[in-house]
Amino acid sequence: MERFYRKLIFLLAALLLSLQLQAQQKYTVSGYVTDASSGEPIIGAAIIDKESSQGCITENSGFYSLSLPEGSKTLIISCLGYSDALAEIHLKGNVTLNIRLEEQLDRLSEAVVTAHTGGLGAKGTQMSAIEVPISQIKTIPAIGGEVDVIKALQLLPGVQSGTEGTAGIYVRGGGADENLLMMDGVPLYNVNHLFGFFSVFNADALKNVTLYKGNFPARFGSHLSSVIDVRMNDGNDSEYHGSASIGLISSKINVEGPIVKGHTTFNVSARRTYFDILAQPVIAYINKQNAGKDYEEKTGGGYDFYDFNAKITHRFNNDDRLSLCVYSGDDNAHVKITDKGLNEQMVWNPSTGTGTPSGIYYNYKDETRFTWRWGNFLSSLRWNHTVSPKVYMSAALSYTQYKSRLAVGVDSYSAMREGRDGDDYDISSSNGDVGYISLIDDLAGNVEFAWHPEPRHDVKFGGLYTFHTFKPGIISLKQAAGEGGKESETLLDQKVGDSPTCTHESALFIEDNWAATPWLKANVGARLSMYNVGGRAYFSAEPRVGLRALATDKLSFKASYSEMSQYIHLLCNSNVSLPSDLWVPVTRNIRPMRSRQAAAGVFYDLGKFDLSAEVYGKTMDNVLEYKDGASYLGTSTGWEEKVSQGRGWAYGLELFVQKKMGRTTGWIGYTLARTMRCFDRPGQMINDGNPFPAKYDRRHDLSMTVTHTFSRKFDLSATFVYASGNCGTIAFEEFYAYDVGGIGEAGGHDFQDGYYGVGYIPGRNNYRMPPYNRMDIGMNFYRHHKRGQGIWNISVYNVYNSLNPFMITTNVEQKWDEELHQHTSRTYLSKVSIFPVLPSFSYTYKF
């Protein structure tokens, strides 16, 4: 291993030295590309030298650097959604050139086709990645009209959704916990609200979303199956703008603008739901029915979630920018039940056989409280610095936390009373509280350098360190009681559960986007990672290679290979995302997961259309699956014994057609895939060691989304999804099973105590649910005002009311048979659907 690292370091040093030597005869033009109206940095804009066709693309901060030979140059700067810009420069030294691109004002015009020179598209080296513009995500119809980034990603090929309506995603055969979701470069552990039906990403606060399904750049790691890179808006640097939106489920507000014009910007967004507020009249009505009686039961409660995003960016000068990003989001479910009464005691009169009032009353009050809060807090401080015209640095300190807190409390009071209004005596009271907390928090630092030694090379390197703290399930118990009017005495006050576990994760990476020849480009990189837990260190070397061969100006072939390692697991085994799901680290017994993925594809740029076809093959090692009968709800202790480690493999074909411009935009994605799992190691067997399909193995997955802009005042969008059903484990057959008993009369061991009606399951995930299909439509009506724009959105989710299965259950129906004079029973399968046709509307005002 040591020899390998020595060789690697030597090779990298030689590569860097050669790049430096080559770069010495050229000059560099560098700067930032920003939006002309807002000053917002533009990610992925292309800067191309017209003469040599050499170019580069902008970083996440909008920075670019291009080294060219001395002389007069014409640079073409282009980006989708913006008008192209030309810049004439005479290079006789290094030049700083900041460029502001004008947004295409007429969104109905047939835009000039912008060639991709960046990472994506036919000309880029990056494959298995899709960038979805936030503007397009906003037009996709969604449940309750709630625009959802994750649900939009579920419509892409290679991405399987979980159970109906939930935000879980399964990328190329991976699990729900194998996706690295990052907001401005900082991981988020729980991206779900309301058990996964909504995601935490508020589209109003976002600028850009990119999904990587494979061919992972070396700067990304720590999760096996995908990277979802979500970038927040910095904020307008010259004017105040914003929007306010009111819908059936939530209201949102977004404000952005300059704090110091041209230097400091802010962008603040907030969203809150109304479930709790809408429920209040219903609760009040029920309580009113019970009021005024000797026996009174009051119920209170509700559910809500909120998101808060804020970002402040300060530009000290052209070389230094500092940005502070904060996200906070919580779900809150709470119930309070109060039960009180004043009952007059009766005296039994044996002679009359009736009770007579005694004048003595029993006064009691019981209160039960239940609160469950869970959510993320994330903050990061990022410093972007131009070290030199060719070297750009981005360093960040970040903190991210996911916490779930549950509290149940019971208070009881009882006393006797002489007369209805008498004083209480014989008082007894008690109270008990049970609390449950689980959390994971990360304190991390990372630095990344982008080095552009010459147009043929685009090098990125850096490192990161993360200090993880896991507190997987701590329960606190408190109990106190008092009798006879005495003060309550504490009977119990203790905490139980696993002690916190601290782990260290670090990584170094380097990658070079290298144009070997005009037709052959390569992205070569490596990532070295280390994870230290409980004194044991795990190392991993992860090579990453991507190749692009340009056949014609519009047609290219790509191939890639990447390896990934993952050191944390999510313990959950239900269909929905529960706040009790626990993140746990690898241990001495549970080894890190590892994946190897190879992919090849053909990409064709038809101008208005992008076409691509990719095939992939992926193997996964040390993946987890729950053993038969294992259940995890709210428990972290002994979890290692409840899981098995095994392997998995997935392969498939993905077809993707995307239209990005014109009146009609959208895409069609189709995936043909197979995902298998096998747990055949001694002591770890599941399904008797035989391979079985993964829960979300879907053979066919078709999704279409289209938006047509009829006029400036109206656009219409529609989404259609068809997918093979998920797999599940269900018994269809029953038999009489035996246990081995004690020593029988004959001296041998007998079968004893049979179990009647034991369900026979031939194998795990033996049943495939019915196919899933759904169509949604959405309409936007735009009304232009003097100071802004009003948008009415009307959307219908599941427009033809397809009752898609959320889960499959077996039910028993009993009938009375008149002829036989006995009950007969019939068992049948039924599907539970939770989202029938759901119309919704919202109104947004932009200013």
Next chain:
Amino acid sequence: MRKLIFAIIPAAMLALSCEKEIKFTGNYDGEKLVLFSLAEPGHPLSVQVRKSRFFLGERTGNPTQLLSGVTVQARSGNEEISFERDEEGVYRSSYVPSEGDHIEISASMEGFASVRAETTVPRAPEVTITRGETRLRRLRSGNDYTLEIHFKLTFHDRAGERDRYKVSMYTKNYITDDRYYAVTKADGESDPHVFYVDKTLKTKDMLLMESGTDITNLDIEERYAFFEYLEDGSFDGEDRVFDVWCESYVSEETALLPNYGLGDYEWVFDILSLSEDQYSYLVSLQKYCDSDDLASIFGEPVCIHNNVKGGIGCFGSVSGICVTLK
């Protein structure tokens, strides 16, 4: 708390959901023969054959009924084994298995696919059991006691073999109830592994004093106290010692009875080596029974191990030793 969580989540789901019957579209190839047989050295081989029943639709037939008209055959090496059906419906042979025998069984019946299964009879375990101290210990809270009896089980595991064991303990002199547990502590482990079982051993006195029930109404034959399945994965080829503490809750009144705890305790240790299929079947059956609670709503269903090709069931084998200590 768990129940509350379980109640709230389904309630929220229910409020949103609608349910509809669906047609069964899975692969079902008809009723199957269900075969069970256990080969044990020194005891004649017998086979029980029933049939399975489709789960869906109106249920017909009785899956507990032993089938007649089944052709059952077996072979051990070159020896053909024949069976005859007795009045209970069990197919019995005169063949007595020995350790190391490899036996193949097949059964066929008109209207069903033929089934077959095989097993190799394992060698009996090598275990030494010794009795340790007995003590009556007062509980920390309250005035009650636990009666603790110590046993030491030493497994002399054979190297290079994948051994699987079933350890059972019971007593002949006690009746059972639901407050008994045993704690075992393997050598070198800091935390004892707690086996919690739902059956207990108690004196007649304790039972009378606690519940006031006349013991003549209770099933005294129900005597199993504790059992556990083991694999030698962590101690292959080694001597492994298990300290077994049998603890019984004793009320203060009972503990003060004259001569309490000095009665005739007759502990029986029944330790079996299991064939791989028998072990897998019994462990899966135990999981199936344990998972039948509320938590299993979110748990993985249990697949009962099946080694009967073409059908359902288990043909396994055991070899055991039985030690009685007073």
